[in-house]
Amino acid sequence: MTITPSTPAGTLELLPAEQAIHDAMLDKIRRGFRRFGFPAIETPVFERADVLLTKTGGETERQVYFVQSAGSLEAGEAPDLALRFDLTVPLARYVAEHEHELVFPFRRSQIQRVYRGERPQRGRYREFYQCDIDVIDRDELSLRHDAEVAAAAIAILEDLGIGSVTLRINNRRLMRRLLEEVGIESEDAQTEVLREVDKIEKKGVDAVGRTLVDSGLSPESVGKLLEFTSVSASGVAAIESALSTLPARAESEAAEVAEVARTMAALGVDEDSFALDLAIARGLDYYTGTVYETRLDDHPELGSICSGGRYDDLAGQYTTTRLPGVGISIGFTRLFWQLREAGLLPEGSPAVPVSVALMSDDDLEYSLGVAARLRAAGIDTETQMTPSRLGKQLKAADRRGCVLVVIAGESERQRSTVSVRDLTRGEQVEVPLSDLVDHVTRRLSQEP
Amino acid sequence: MTITPSTPAGTLELLPAEQAIHDAMLDKIRRGFRRFGFPAIETPVFERADVLLTKTGGETERQVYFVQSAGSLEAGEAPDLALRFDLTVPLARYVAEHEHELVFPFRRSQIQRVYRGERPQRGRYREFYQCDIDVIDRDELSLRHDAEVAAAAIAILEDLGIGSVTLRINNRRLMRRLLEEVGIESEDAQTEVLREVDKIEKKGVDAVGRTLVDSGLSPESVGKLLEFTSVSASGVAAIESALSTLPARAESEAAEVAEVARTMAALGVDEDSFALDLAIARGLDYYTGTVYETRLDDHPELGSICSGGRYDDLAGQYTTTRLPGVGISIGFTRLFWQLREAGLLPEGSPAVPVSVALMSDDDLEYSLGVAARLRAAGIDTETQMTPSRLGKQLKAADRRGCVLVVIAGESERQRSTVSVRDLTRGEQVEVPLSDLVDHVTRRLSQEP
Numbered sequence: 001m002t003i004t005p006s007t008p009a010g011t012l013e014l015l016p017a018e019q020a021i022h023d024a025m026l027d028k029i030r031r032g033f034r035r036f037g038f039p040a041i042e043t044p045v046f047e048r049a050d051v052l053l054t055k056t057g058g059e060t061e062r063q064v065y066f067v068q069s070a071g072s073l074e075a076g077e078a079p080d081l082a083l084r085f086d087l088t089v090p091l092a093r094y095v096a097e098h099e100h101e102l103v104f105p106f107r108r109s110q111i112q113r114v115y116r117g118e119r120p121q122r123g124r125y126r127e128f129y130q131c132d133i134d135v136i137d138r139d140e141l142s143l144r145h146d147a148e149v150a151a152a153a154i155a156i157l158e159d160l161g162i163g164s165v166t167l168r169i170n171n172r173r174l175m176r177r178l179l180e181e182v183g184i185e186s187e188d189a190q191t192e193v194l195r196e197v198d199k200i201e202k203k204g205v206d207a208v209g210r211t212l213v214d215s216g217l218s219p220e221s222v223g224k225l226l227e228f229t230s231v232s233a234s235g236v237a238a239i240e241s242a243l244s245t246l247p248a249r250a251e252s253e254a255a256e257v258a259e260v261a262r263t264m265a266a267l268g269v270d271e272d273s274f275a276l277d278l279a280i281a282r283g284l285d286y287y288t289g290t291v292y293e294t295r296l297d298d299h300p301e302l303g304s305i306c307s308g309g310r311y312d313d314l315a316g317q318y319t320t321t322r323l324p325g326v327g328i329s330i331g332f333t334r335l336f337w338q339l340r341e342a343g344l345l346p347e348g349s350p351a352v353p354v355s356v357a358l359m360s361d362d363d364l365e366y367s368l369g370v371a372a373r374l375r376a377a378g379i380d381t382e383t384q385m386t387p388s389r390l391g392k393q394l395k396a397a398d399r400r401g402c403v404l405v406v407i408a409g410e411s412e413r414q415r416s417t418v419s420v421r422d423l424t425r426g427e428q429v430e431v432p433l434s435d436l437v438d439h440v441t442r443r444l445s446q447e448p
Numbered sequence: 449m450t451i452t453p454s455t456p457a458g459t460l461e462l463l464p465a466e467q468a469i470h471d472a473m474l475d476k477i478r479r480g481f482r483r484f485g486f487p488a489i490e491t492p493v494f495e496r497a498d499v500l501l502t503k504t505g506g507e508t509e510r511q512v513y514f515v516q517s518a519g520s521l522e523a524g525e526a527p528d529l530a531l532r533f534d535l536t537v538p539l540a541r542y543v544a545e546h547e548h549e550l551v552f553p554f555r556r557s558q559i560q561r562v563y564r565g566e567r568p569q570r571g572r573y574r575e576f577y578q579c580d581i582d583v584i585d586r587d588e589l590s591l592r593h594d595a596e597v598a599a600a601a602i603a604i605l606e607d608l609g610i611g612s613v614t615l616r617i618n619n620r621r622l623m624r625r626l627l628e629e630v631g632i633e634s635e636d637a638q639t640e641v642l643r644e645v646d647k648i649e650k651k652g653v654d655a656v657g658r659t660l661v662d663s664g665l666s667p668e669s670v671g672k673l674l675e676f677t678s679v680s681a682s683g684v685a686a687i688e689s690a691l692s693t694l695p696a697r698a699e700s701e702a703a704e705v706a707e708v709a710r711t712m713a714a715l716g717v718d719e720d721s722f723a724l725d726l727a728i729a730r731g732l733d734y735y736t737g738t739v740y741e742t743r744l745d746d747h748p749e750l751g752s753i754c755s756g757g758r759y760d761d762l763a764g765q766y767t768t769t770r771l772p773g774v775g776i777s778i779g780f781t782r783l784f785w786q787l788r789e790a791g792l793l794p795e796g797s798p799a800v801p802v803s804v805a806l807m808s809d810d811d812l813e814y815s816l817g818v819a820a821r822l823r824a825a826g827i828d829t830e831t832q833m834t835p836s837r838l839g840k841q842l843k844a845a846d847r848r849g850c851v852l853v854v855i856a857g858e859s860e861r862q863r864s865t866v867s868v869r870d871l872t873r874g875e876q877v878e879v880p881l882s883d884l885v886d887h888v889t890r891r892l893s894q895e896p
Binding site for chain 1: 471486488509575767800823
């Protein structure tokens with residue numbers, strides 16, 4: 001008569017030890033965003049369906065989840081709510097709705113889950129965290145912000161303890177000038193070609209070249225185009241030099257890319273951490289200028305872990321105010337899953353580092369007092385409430401991921417001491433109660 | 449041709465300054481839970497509808513939101529997903545599903561939003577945060593955990609900076625013995641009466657007494673019952689003394705309540721922070737032993753801000769393992785709203801405390817370097833990317849909630865200094881670049 005309990009398909013649910021690593025990583029991202037001056041906002045998980053789905057026909061919109069109350073469903077009504085499928089449309093709604101209460105340029109960070117009704121497959125989630133930062137201004141937004149969001153993303157990713165990254169930059173307007181140079185003039189044709197260029201990494205340059213020729217472009221045009229898309233360079237001087245080889249008609253767009261690179265260096269970004277790469281196109285037509293992708297240097301096979309770009313007008317569907325912006329997004333759940341699969345998750349702090357054992361009911365008050373002392377010093381501490389064999393308690397604490405077990409039995413109590421068992425090293429020492437906090441603090445910070 | 453952007457009814461959306469206060473409070477709760485040894489978990493926002501809705505007919509289940517993908521809706525299917533309406537059913541599913549991977553007693557904290565299709569009204573939300581801790585064991589769970597969750601809740605609430613609290617304790621089994629004493633023997637009749645007793649605070653003791661008499665109870669029984677429900681006491685000694693006046697048939701239940709009180713004191717809880725109150729019944733029949741409610745001492749009119757209790761079997765719908773538990777929950781969104789309405793929100797840190805101004809394009813590199821220096825020291829810093837009049841920049845920084853504006857103009861640059869304007873005090877001082885971090889750190893920590 002029981003129902004088999006199971007999580008819905010396409011969701012990632014973690015046990016406490018992995019949740020602690022997950023949350024510690026998210027927390028680093030959150031603090032990093034704030035360090036760069038991007039305060040956090042949150043929006044509701046659902047939006048009014050008519051507000052969310054103003055641009056019809058997109059792939060993401062076909063994957064939307066609709067929401068309706070039991071009453072509305074019973075009444076046979078159409079759903080009037082839908083789960084957000086990204087954080088950009090809710091940002092557009094937020095900025096348009098609160099326009100007169102916000103200060104521009106408006107920076108915001110947002111770390112929330114989004115929902116897409118994708119066909120479940122390994123590493124593809126229906127519910128996943130996105131970690132976004134964007135800067136929005138009215139009418140005009142300085143190009144320098146394109147450097148700012150990229151600098152923030154690099155600093156934050158490098159702080160995660162998953163190795164060094166390279167953020168690759170391109171500019172979609174620059175690409176359009178280069179497409180004109182090889183004779184592809186119409187905007188629609190350019191969009192089609194850019195979509196194909198975006199597949200170079202996945203399909204290889206030869207396959208993309210053949211597809212482009214098959215679609216009717218001259219082999220000569222395709223050859224010149226693929227020469228452009230092979231341009232890449234790392235470091236400000238090399239980027240400037242590579243850009244100087246491009247045709248004159250792309251001069252002002254090339255100058256923009258160079259300015260972004262120089263501003264990133266001024267923001268203190270290590271010049272090894274970013275590169276120009278004219279093969280980066282970002283499939284989304286949404287982007288109108290700078291575009292970014294970011295890879296782990298030691299694991300490029302994981303693909304881009306952080307992408308984004310510049311857009312001309314964030315919220316045209318909601319307001320007549322022109323709101324240009326630039327933003328970048330970490331697809332966190334997928335990244336976490338990939339790192340876990342590859343055995344690359346950073347070492348995390350234990351969910352709860354210290355456990356206070358209970359040897360007999362007579363020791364309860366003393367043991368609870370010991371725990372209270374540790375907590376008062378800010379040390380995360382669990383307490384055993386039922387006495388049992390020490391071996392059993394040590395094993396349970398170890399399985400929970402604790403590092404230290406504090407034993408406060410009768411003999412310790414009589415001497416006003418405690419015994420501290422280090423589960424990692426298998427050592428046990430007796431310390432006076434008055435030294436407990438110092439001792440535990442030292443052990444947890446890995447000092448000898 | 450634009451759609452009016454608006455947040456869905458029944459959701460709380462905040463501007464960055466209030467979001468920072470909101471998040472700082474949630475963060476304190478999160479860290480408090482961990483300090484008491486309750487590691488965090490997260491569950492998906494939706495569950496399979498057949499898994500979530502196993503107990504039919506409850507008020508909460510009638511308020512459930514159903515979820516379905518665009519494809520499923522088009523195909524005319526019934527929704528197979530639903531948004532969680534609390535964190536307890538997902539916990540039951542989690543524990544039953546992962547039973548063999550968890551270590552018991554299993555402590556967990558969970559801070560996520562839940563969804564109820566309530567009629568929107570002031571202070572009632574359709575989307576709201578709950579902050580829950582629970583301890584679950586197999587077969588038997590020590591009564592001491594009833595004290596543990598209460599102690600954790602009190603410590604965490606007192607840490608929020610919203611004033612002192614009193615957690616009031618009762619025990620539903622104790623109440624059943626007292627109802628037997630006044631001649632109410634059947635369990636169903638007891639449940640009905642307890643539901644009425646739960647309204648004493650709201651309707652007053654006289655109104656509840658009349659309702660009970662009208663329902664057919666003798667005035668004498670009602671009189672004796674209301675004498676019992678008037679029993680309250682603060683501090684272990686007073687609680688023990690009050691419990692000793694109760695009839696002999698309630699002796700073992702009274703002893704349990706006394707043990708919970710004594711264990712709370714042993715856990716280091718201030719004896720002013722908890723009280724026995726036999727008028728607390730908690731409407732939910734779900735609870736089978738200890739029940740809690742918590743009020744702000746200076747604002748009892750806000751009602752209970754943190755409630756919970758003991759239950760016999762968490763997950764009977766999912767597993768044949770008996771899983772007794774005890775838990776407590778802070779209804780955070782409602783609390784935040786109430787505090788805001790009453791002007792009682794704690795002082796929060798600013799969303800971004802420091803802004804670096806930009807006086808002219810020539811100063812860009814110097815200004816960005818100053819910002820990088822502050823960030824490297826862990827100080828949250830925004831930078832102006834476009835030069836404008838200083839007055840305008842100061843005003844914008846002030847509106848964003850910044851406390852300090854760092855000015856790194858030409859004259860400062862030539863002297864390797866910066867000027868730091870304190871927006872709160874209206875003072876400005878010039879400091880050498882090498883002293884900047886110390887100066888800002890001191891100012892932000894409010895030291896002179």
